[in-house]
Amino acid sequence: xxxxxxxxxxxxxxxxxxxALALNPGPSLVYTTGLHFHLMExxxxxxxxxxxxxxxxxxxxxxxxxxxxxxxxxxxxYGENPAGWNTAxxxxxxxxxxxxxxxxxETLHMRLLEFRYLQAAAPRATFPDAGQVVSALRIRKxxxxxxxxxxxxxxxxxxxxxxxxxxxxxxxxxxxxAELVVQLxxxxxxxxxxxxxxxxxxxxxxxxxxxxxxRPLQPGDLLVIDWGATVDGYISDITRTFAxxxxxxxxxxxxxxxxxxxxxxxxxxxxxxxxxAVDIAARKVIEEAGYGEYFTHRxxxxxGMEAHETPYMRADNQRVLEPGMAFTVEPGVYLPGRxxxxxxxxxxxxxxxxxxxTSLPRELQVLE
Amino acid sequence: xxxxxxxxxxxxxxxxxxxALALNPGPSLVYTTGLHFHLMExxxxxxxxxxxxxxxxxxxxxxxxxxxxxxxxxxxxYGENPAGWNTAxxxxxxxxxxxxxxxxxETLHMRLLEFRYLQAAAPRATFPDAGQVVSALRIRKxxxxxxxxxxxxxxxxxxxxxxxxxxxxxxxxxxxxAELVVQLxxxxxxxxxxxxxxxxxxxxxxxxxxxxxxRPLQPGDLLVIDWGATVDGYISDITRTFAxxxxxxxxxxxxxxxxxxxxxxxxxxxxxxxxxAVDIAARKVIEEAGYGEYFTHRxxxxxGMEAHETPYMRADNQRVLEPGMAFTVEPGVYLPGRxxxxxxxxxxxxxxxxxxxTSLPRELQVLE
Numbered sequence: 001x002x003x004x005x006x007x008x009x010x011x012x013x014x015x016x017x018x019x020a021l022a023l024n025p026g027p028s029l030v031y032t033t034g035l036h037f038h039l040m041e042x043x044x045x046x047x048x049x050x051x052x053x054x055x056x057x058x059x060x061x062x063x064x065x066x067x068x069x070x071x072x073x074x075x076x077x078y079g080e081n082p083a084g085w086n087t088a089x090x091x092x093x094x095x096x097x098x099x100x101x102x103x104x105x106e107t108l109h110m111r112l113l114e115f116r117y118l119q120a121a122a123p124r125a126t127f128p129d130a131g132q133v134v135s136a137l138r139i140r141k142x143x144x145x146x147x148x149x150x151x152x153x154x155x156x157x158x159x160x161x162x163x164x165x166x167x168x169x170x171x172x173x174x175x176x177x178a179e180l181v182v183q184l185x186x187x188x189x190x191x192x193x194x195x196x197x198x199x200x201x202x203x204x205x206x207x208x209x210x211x212x213x214x215r216p217l218q219p220g221d222l223l224v225i226d227w228g229a230t231v232d233g234y235i236s237d238i239t240r241t242f243a244x245x246x247x248x249x250x251x252x253x254x255x256x257x258x259x260x261x262x263x264x265x266x267x268x269x270x271x272x273x274x275x276x277a278v279d280i281a282a283r284k285v286i287e288e289a290g291y292g293e294y295f296t297h298r299x300x301x302x303x304g305m306e307a308h309e310t311p312y313m314r315a316d317n318q319r320v321l322e323p324g325m326a327f328t329v330e331p332g333v334y335l336p337g338r339x340x341x342x343x344x345x346x347x348x349x350x351x352x353x354x355x356x357x358t359s360l361p362r363e364l365q366v367l368e
Numbered sequence: 369x370x371x372x373x374x375x376x377x378x379x380x381x382x383x384x385x386x387x388a389l390a391l392n393p394g395p396s397l398v399y400t401t402g403l404h405f406h407l408m409e410x411x412x413x414x415x416x417x418x419x420x421x422x423x424x425x426x427x428x429x430x431x432x433x434x435x436x437x438x439x440x441x442x443x444x445x446y447g448e449n450p451a452g453w454n455t456a457x458x459x460x461x462x463x464x465x466x467x468x469x470x471x472x473x474e475t476l477h478m479r480l481l482e483f484r485y486l487q488a489a490a491p492r493a494t495f496p497d498a499g500q501v502v503s504a505l506r507i508r509k510x511x512x513x514x515x516x517x518x519x520x521x522x523x524x525x526x527x528x529x530x531x532x533x534x535x536x537x538x539x540x541x542x543x544x545x546a547e548l549v550v551q552l553x554x555x556x557x558x559x560x561x562x563x564x565x566x567x568x569x570x571x572x573x574x575x576x577x578x579x580x581x582x583r584p585l586q587p588g589d590l591l592v593i594d595w596g597a598t599v600d601g602y603i604s605d606i607t608r609t610f611a612x613x614x615x616x617x618x619x620x621x622x623x624x625x626x627x628x629x630x631x632x633x634x635x636x637x638x639x640x641x642x643x644x645a646v647d648i649a650a651r652k653v654i655e656e657a658g659y660g661e662y663f664t665h666r667x668x669x670x671x672g673m674e675a676h677e678t679p680y681m682r683a684d685n686q687r688v689l690e691p692g693m694a695f696t697v698e699p700g701v702y703l704p705g706r707x708x709x710x711x712x713x714x715x716x717x718x719x720x721x722x723x724x725x726t727s728l729p730r731e732l733q734v735l736e
Contacts, residue, residue: 036579038563040676041476061664064575064704080666081684105480108409112475112483112497129480181559182550191549195406196559207432211404296429298448301409308408316449336432 003070005032006048008137013050016133019101020049022118026109027305028134030233035065043085043114046073047096047103055092057117089121098122104130135310140324145304146348146357148234149326152189153346153357155229156236159183160360167367169219169244173199173212176225184229194235194307197227201244206340208297208332219245222255222339223367228307235307237328238358239344243366247339254291254333255341255364261285261331262343262362265299265313269329269347269354275317282331283315291333300328303346325349326357371438373400374416376505381418384501387469388417390486394477395673396502398601403433411453411482414441415464415471423460425485457489466490472498503678508692513672514716514725516602517694520557521714521725523597524604527551528728535735537587537612541567541580548595557597562605562675565595569612574708576665576700587613590623590707591735596675603675605696606726607712611734615707622659622701623709623732629653629699630711630730633667633681637697637715637722643685650699651683659701668696671714693717694725 009032013021023029023046025037035056037044042059054073056066063077074095078088093099099122105115107129118127141149162183167176177199185191200210202221210224217223226239241255265282279299286295300313303326311319311327330344346357377400381389391397391414393405405412405426412430415423422441424434431445442463446456461467467490473483475497486495509517530551535544545567553559568578570589578592585591594607609623633650647667654663668681671694679687681695698712713726 038577061576065577080682083684107480107484110480112473112478112480112495115480115483116475116497127480129484178553178559182553185546185550185553191546191561191564193559208429209406209433314448316451 003032005137006054006071009048010050010052012133012137013048013104016104016130017102018050018104018128018130018133020047020096020098021104021130021134022047022110023106024110024114026106028106028109028138031138031305033069035069037062037065039111043117045089045092045114045118047092047098049096053096055096057088057092086117086120089117093121098125100124102126102128104128104133106131106134138304139302139310140322141304141326141348142324145234146324146326148232149236149304149346149348150357152229152231152234152236153238155184155187155189155231156227156238157358157360158187159189159229160225160227160238160240162187164367167223167242168217170216172214172216173201173204174214177212180225180227184227187229188231189229190231192230194228194230194237198224200224200340202339203337205241206334206336206338208334208340208342217244220247222247222251222341224340224342226342226344233305235303235305236346236357237303237307237344238346238360239330239342240360240362241341241343241364243364245366245368251339251341252364254335257286257289257291258331258333258341258343259362262329262345265329265331266345266347266354266356269321269349271321271323271349271351273321275311275313275319275321276315278313278329279315279317282329286331286333294333294335295331296334297332300330302327321349323349323351371400373505374422374439377416378418378420380501380505381416381472384472384498385470386418386472386496386498386501388415388464388466389472389498389502390415390478391474392478392482394474396474396477396506399506399673401437403437405430405433407479411485413457413460413482413486415460415466417464421464423464425456425460454485454488457485461489466493468492470494470496472496472501474499474502506672507670507678508690509672509694509716510692513602514692514694516600517604517671517714517716518725520597520599520602520604521606523552523555523557523599524595524606525726525728527555527557527597528593528595528606528608530555532735535591535610536585538584540582540584541569541572542582544593545580548593552595552597555597556599558599560598562596562598562603566592568592568708570707571705573609574702574704574706576702576708576710585612588615590615590619590709592708592710594710594712601673603671603673604714604725605671605675605712606714606728607698607710608728608730609709609711609732611732613734613736619707619709620732622703625654625657625659626699626701626709626711627730630697630713633697633699634713634715634722634724637689637717639689639691639717639719641689643679643681643687643689644683646681646697647683647685650697654699654701662701662703663699664702665700668698670695689717691717691719
């Protein structure tokens with residue numbers, strides 16, 4: 001194993017008293033190997049042992065990808081007939097001596113498809129959750145990773161600015177989302193977006209996870225746009241809320257409250273404080289303004305290769321923030337059946353504070 | 369339960385001797401409920417019992433989605449603190465009397481994340497693979513589904529035609545892929561593509577699952593484009609191979625062979641014959657031409673809500689084709705380190721034969 005990341009992984013497995021790690025396709029596999037596989041009906045597993053051995057079980061027609069591996073690994077390719085797949089897994093488990101061992105798995109990503117092959121290949125092994133072991137490797141972003149996230153923010157912000165002139169009463173959420181997606185690509189996002197943009201106006205904006213619909217925007221609507229780009233495998237995740245023409249004074253008020261909550265959450269973020277402090281600071285502003293029951297979700301989540309990863313900004317999370325951690329601050333107020341507001345920034349903890357990668361204005365902007 | 373699909377599901381569970389089904393977010397959940405959830409760190413499970421009861425465990429901030437459910441279901445929402453999630457699963461399992469029962473799961477989609485909550489909630493239950501039970505419900509497409517697939521084919525074909533004039537020597541694979549993605553959206557694809565387009569020229573075209581790179585096209589290259597659109601939740605999946613200027617006579621020859629293999633595979637598709645017949649017919653053409661070892665994958669896969677689903681066109685698959693089944697026919701010849709060809713169509717079995725939804729020319733087209 002040549003890669004510095006794999007040396008860190010080996011040490012982390014040893015510290016967690018695990019003998020090996022089994023990864024299926026996803027961000028952690030990309031992080032450790034650089035290999036991209038579709039998550040499909042043909043199972044793919046990379047094994048890493050504490051001794052520094054590595055092996056991959058994969059479809060024979062994908063073996064060319066291994067030429068790009070930054071370290072040595074044994075390959076166990078299989079053919080198209082699923083009847084032979086168990087053999088490939090068993091051969092890999094035997095070659096690495098995995099039966100009876102503690103093989104860590106990411107429960108968040110591992111499917112029963114791969115897991116049942118693992119169990120059959122190493123029937124006396126145990127499979128503890130290695131999610132924390134792996135996410136601990138990824139949670140402090142290095143300078144290269146932060147630079148990629150900055151590029152992902154720049155692409156997303158430019159794409160929104162190119163979309164805004166086309167937003168007005170009468171345009172549907174779906175039309176806005178389609179235009180924003182085109183602009184994200186034109187401005188340089190990879191087509192693997194972190195998530196499909198949320199564009200929700202009027203009553204739909206009161207649903208934090210709304211999907212864009214066919215309702216045309218109406219004067220008096222709030223409009224929530226939650227979008228992101230992917231650049232060099234790293235993502236951005238931003239939300240801004242707009243007014244369509246003249247709006248109800250209460251909507252203006254909740255926007256102002258959320259804007260203050262966002263600022264309070266960002267101001268609370270620094271090394272040495274728990275994630276909880278960020279959530280509590282943002283939530284306090286909204287609670288004191290009398291809208292606490294309408295802020296129905298945590299204040300933020302980690303970002304990096306994934307749109308949601310550790311650390312999570314929840315009032316119960318005592319995990320301490322460290323330089324290099326990256327996460328969103330995204331308080332919201334959602335008035336059921338009426339309208340909603342969310343303002344979301346992408347933060348990175350520095351040696352002595354925190355910086356917002358996002359720089360679009362947070363003030364309420366009225367689109368006519 | 370009001371939905372006809374759920375009545376069929378209930379009957380299928382009974383026939384498979386299962387007491388219940390647990391689905392996590394994905395195409396089968398959309399098929400049975402119409403509900404879209406992100407597959408993320410917050411687990412979501414829908415339970416269906418043979419008695420016709422249904423329940424959903426989901427984040428509290430997603431409960432508004434249940435308003436659109438076409439049948440009655442008990443909701444077990446949970447808050448943001450994961451410490452409470454086990455309780456929501458246990459309450460759901462108790463309400464439906466699931467402990468000790470046979471609860472089917474889709475191993476292809478279910479993650480260990482959700483599965484370990486299920487196990488904790490129903491520790492004496494068993495969890496057989498319900499993949500075949502669920503895919504049997506989805507494998508014969510109805511007229512509405514086929515109409516959606518036709519729209520997805522039309523969008524993909526129009527998008528390629530809009531992209532072709534911009535392809536010439538000097539343009540990179542990545543640039544072509546980016547333009548094709550924009551054109552897919554402009555022509556009406558949902559942004560949730562079935563897969564990211566494969567655009568592979570020259571040596572990269574000899575890798576069936578290549579990712580677009582930064583190599584500019586060169587005269588003499590073959591260019592494989594494998595792309596698809598999503599319309600109303602149904603996908604298309606097409607491949608055509610082009611020549612960039614004058615090409616090696618052998619490349620022209622393998623294109624002609626693959627074109628004949630594609631035609632033979634399509635001609636073999638009809639009700640009552642096994643999937644194997646399609647694979648064998650296409651493979652025979654390539655083997656008899658002396659290139660059998662360079663056709664390294666199965667001839668096709670089912671399509672519908674997913675880019676890969678049952679039935680699979682493999683020589684070992686004795687599953688019999690029935691009207692409404694939809695799948696690809698996509699033979700290829702890949703000369704390692706040199707160039708490759710693939711030609712892929714989307715087929716639907718009819719009462720007395722099969723029809724190709726795809727209609728773009730299959731003859732070798734030379735791009736100058």
